[in-house]
Amino acid sequence: MAYKNFIxxxxxxxxxxxxxxxxYQNLVREAEAQGVKNDVQVVKTGCFGFCEKGPIVKVLxxxxxxxxxxxxxxxxxxxxxxVKGREVKRLLYKKDAKAAENVKVEDIEFYQKQFRIxxxxxxxxxxxxxxxxxxxxxxxxxxxxxxxxxxxxxxNELKISGLRGRGxxxxxxxxxxxxxxVPQADQKYVVCNADEGDxxxxxxxxxxxxxxxSVIEAMTICGKTIxxxxxxxxxxxxxxxxxxxxxxxxxxxxxxxxxxKNILGSGFDFDLEIRLGAGAFVCGxxxxxxxxxxxxxxxxxxxxxxxxxxxxxxxxTVINNVETWANIPVIIxxxxxxxxxxxxxxxxxxxxFALTGKINNSGLVEVPMGTTLREIIFDIGGGIKGGxxxxxxxxxxxxxxxITADYLDTPIDYESLTALGSMMGSGGLIVMDEDDCxxxxxxxxxxxxxxxxxxxxxxxxxxxxxMHAILEKITDGKxxxxxxxxxxKIGMAMKKAALCGLGQTAPNPTLSTLKYFxxxxxxxxxxxxxxxGKCKKLVVFEIDPAKCIGCGLCARRCPVNxxxxxxxxxxxxxxxxxxxxGECYNACKFGAIVKK
Amino acid sequence: MAKMTLDQxxxxxxxxxxxxxRREVEGKEIQVxxxxxxxxxxxxxxxxxxxxxxxxxxxxxxxxxxxRQTGCMGLCYVEPTVEVVMPGMPTxxxxxxxxxxxKELVRKHLVEKTLLENHIFDRPAVDIVKK
Numbered sequence: 001m002a003y004k005n006f007i008x009x010x011x012x013x014x015x016x017x018x019x020x021x022x023x024y025q026n027l028v029r030e031a032e033a034q035g036v037k038n039d040v041q042v043v044k045t046g047c048f049g050f051c052e053k054g055p056i057v058k059v060l061x062x063x064x065x066x067x068x069x070x071x072x073x074x075x076x077x078x079x080x081x082x083v084k085g086r087e088v089k090r091l092l093y094k095k096d097a098k099a100a101e102n103v104k105v106e107d108i109e110f111y112q113k114q115f116r117i118x119x120x121x122x123x124x125x126x127x128x129x130x131x132x133x134x135x136x137x138x139x140x141x142x143x144x145x146x147x148x149x150x151x152x153x154x155x156n157e158l159k160i161s162g163l164r165g166r167g168x169x170x171x172x173x174x175x176x177x178x179x180x181x182v183p184q185a186d187q188k189y190v191v192c193n194a195d196e197g198d199x200x201x202x203x204x205x206x207x208x209x210x211x212x213x214s215v216i217e218a219m220t221i222c223g224k225t226i227x228x229x230x231x232x233x234x235x236x237x238x239x240x241x242x243x244x245x246x247x248x249x250x251x252x253x254x255x256x257x258x259x260x261k262n263i264l265g266s267g268f269d270f271d272l273e274i275r276l277g278a279g280a281f282v283c284g285x286x287x288x289x290x291x292x293x294x295x296x297x298x299x300x301x302x303x304x305x306x307x308x309x310x311x312x313x314x315x316x317t318v319i320n321n322v323e324t325w326a327n328i329p330v331i332i333x334x335x336x337x338x339x340x341x342x343x344x345x346x347x348x349x350x351x352x353f354a355l356t357g358k359i360n361n362s363g364l365v366e367v368p369m370g371t372t373l374r375e376i377i378f379d380i381g382g383g384i385k386g387g388x389x390x391x392x393x394x395x396x397x398x399x400x401x402x403i404t405a406d407y408l409d410t411p412i413d414y415e416s417l418t419a420l421g422s423m424m425g426s427g428g429l430i431v432m433d434e435d436d437c438x439x440x441x442x443x444x445x446x447x448x449x450x451x452x453x454x455x456x457x458x459x460x461x462x463x464x465x466x467m468h469a470i471l472e473k474i475t476d477g478k479x480x481x482x483x484x485x486x487x488x489k490i491g492m493a494m495k496k497a498a499l500c501g502l503g504q505t506a507p508n509p510t511l512s513t514l515k516y517f518x519x520x521x522x523x524x525x526x527x528x529x530x531x532x533g534k535c536k537k538l539v540v541f542e543i544d545p546a547k548c549i550g551c552g553l554c555a556r557r558c559p560v561n562x563x564x565x566x567x568x569x570x571x572x573x574x575x576x577x578x579x580x581x582g583e584c585y586n587a588c589k590f591g592a593i594v595k596k
Numbered sequence: 597m598a599k600m601t602l603d604q605x606x607x608x609x610x611x612x613x614x615x616x617x618r619r620e621v622e623g624k625e626i627q628v629x630x631x632x633x634x635x636x637x638x639x640x641x642x643x644x645x646x647x648x649x650x651x652x653x654x655x656x657x658x659x660x661x662x663x664r665q666t667g668c669m670g671l672c673y674v675e676p677t678v679e680v681v682m683p684g685m686p687t688x689x690x691x692x693x694x695x696x697x698x699k700e701l702v703r704k705h706l707v708e709k710t711l712l713e714n715h716i717f718d719r720p721a722v723d724i725v726k727k
Contacts, residue, residue: 257599
C-alpha cells in the first residue's frame, strides 16, 4: 500500500490530556469517510517536546507543523491536506500572532539548538509498533552485543563514551556495570528506575511513552553484559500511559523473540517485569527502590554495599535511570567515541530537561551537555512569559538549588551545577520570574520533603520538620536574623548525617537561596515585607482612590466578594475578608491596586 | 509473528526502513510532485502516484526522493501532471502521466537522467513568493 501522506499525532500525556486521542480518532474516521484511508497513514507517536503549543500534529512529507490542534480540525486537515494537497494555513506554527509567515519545523527555534539522542524516536515513530522501532536501527545494538561483542567490549565502549547516570548523581555507568559483571553469582538483576518524582519533571515518562523499546533493548544488553536473566522496570502508578505502552512493547518484544528464552537463537535468556510504585518520592532513591521491588516498605539502607555488588535479594544489580538506558543502544550502534565527542570534558552526551514555569515554550528539550542556561531559557524556551524579568532557574527539584541571572552563561554539566550549589538532578528545570518569592518556594520544597521523608533517620525526619517550621515563621513575618543561622546549621548537619540522597539534598533549595537571595530573606525578617507578594501574611492589597475609576472589574473578579464601591467611584477592599489571592491586582488595568 | 532469528530480524529491519524513509524529508534532493486537483484525480493521478511510489522503491531511490502531492497545476488538459525537481536537471512539468508513463518517468528522468520525450509540457511559472 502506498501512502501519500503521513499524519503524526502527538500521543504524549500532555497532548493526550488536551484531547490528542480524539484528534487521532477523528483523523482516522475522517480519512475513512472522505474515502482516502488508503492514501494517508495516521500515526500516534511520542512527545514532540513542544508541549507549550500542544496538541501537535505533523504532516509528512509536506512537513506541515500544526499546533494547538482541536479535534474539530481533523475534518479540515483531511479535506485540505490529504484530498487536495494544501496546507491548513491557520493551524501552522507561527512565531507570534502577528507574524504572517508560517514557519517550518526546522526553522522553529525550539528545535534548532536541540540534539536528540534520548528522544531520537519521540515524535517520529509509533511507540506501539515495534516494526517502526526496528526500522530505526532498533535492536541492532542488541544484535551486536549478542553475536559480535564480548561483555568486556560492551563495558569498554561505555567507558570510552563517558556516559554517566542521568538520574542525578552522575556516577559513571560503565563502572556500575563492571562492578556487577565481575562477581560470580547464581542470579543477577537489571533494574530500570522510572520512579520520576521531582515536581515538574517528566523526561522519563515521555521517553517511555515515546520510545519504550529503547529501554527494553538497553536492559537486555545490560543483562547479557553482566550475566543477568531478569530485569524489573520500577515505574510509578501515576504514569498510566507509559505503563500501557511499556506493557505493549514488552509483549511485542516477546512475540518477536527479542525477550524471553533463547533470544534470536543466541542461547541467551532475558525477561522483564513491571513493578508499579505507589508514588513515594524516596523510592526514587536506589536502595529504597530495590526494597520496594522486593515487596518491603520503601526505605533506604546504608551504602556500601552498593546495589551493583549487593542489590535485589542480595544479588549484584545494575540500576539505571530511564534516560541512561535510552542512551545505551545509540552508544553501542555508533560507538563510544562518537558519543564522547558530544558534551563537555567531564560530562558527555546530552541531557533532557523538562522546561516549565514562567517560560514561553514550556516543553521537553534535549541539549548537548555544556549548553548554557541562557540558551535553554531564552533561545529554546523563548524567554520569560509576559516579558517579565528572569529571577532564577530551579534545577534538580527538591534536591537542587536555584541558579541566578549572574550564572546564566555557565555551561551546564554535572560539575558546574554542583559548584553553583544546585545539581543536575533528573532534569526538571523550573523558571521563575520577578513575581516569585524564593523564600516561599524554599518553603514549598521543604514541605514536600517533610511529606516525603521516610522517617528512618533522624537528621532527615527531624531536620526537614525544623527547617520547615523556621521557613514558615519567616514567611509569616515572625522571623529573626538568628533563624537564618539556624537554617544553615541544620541544613549542613543534614547534608552530612542523613542516610540517603533525599535527606542529604533536602536542604539544597533553602541553602542555595540563602546564598544567592539573602536580601529577600532579610526583607521578610527586617521589613516584614514580601516584595513578590507571595507570602500572604505579609501582603496587604489596597486600592489607590486617586487611580481607581470605579469600573468594577476587580469586584467582579474577587472570589470572596470583598471589594465594594459605587459605579465610577473609587472602590474599597475589606481587608478582613481579603484572602490575598491577587486576582484584583492582575485584573486592574489602571494600576490602582497596590500590593504592600 | 513467531519468534525470529537474527536473519529474520535483519530482513524485517530493511523492509520497514523503506516504509519509514518515505516519511523523512531531510537529505532528499529530488522531488516528484503529483498534481492532485480534482482534474488530476479524475484523470487517474492516484494510480500515477502509487506507480511512482512503487517504481521509486524498485529502483532503490527511496532515500533520495520525496514524493508529494499538490493542487492543480493549471494544465488540466494534459492531466495527470507531475513536476520533477532534481539537481542537475531542468525542472519539468510532465503531462499525460498515466500509470505506465509514470514508470517510464522514474526510469528515464530519475535513473537515467534524461528527459522523458513526448510528455514535457511546461516549466513552472516564476514563483513570486520566492522572488
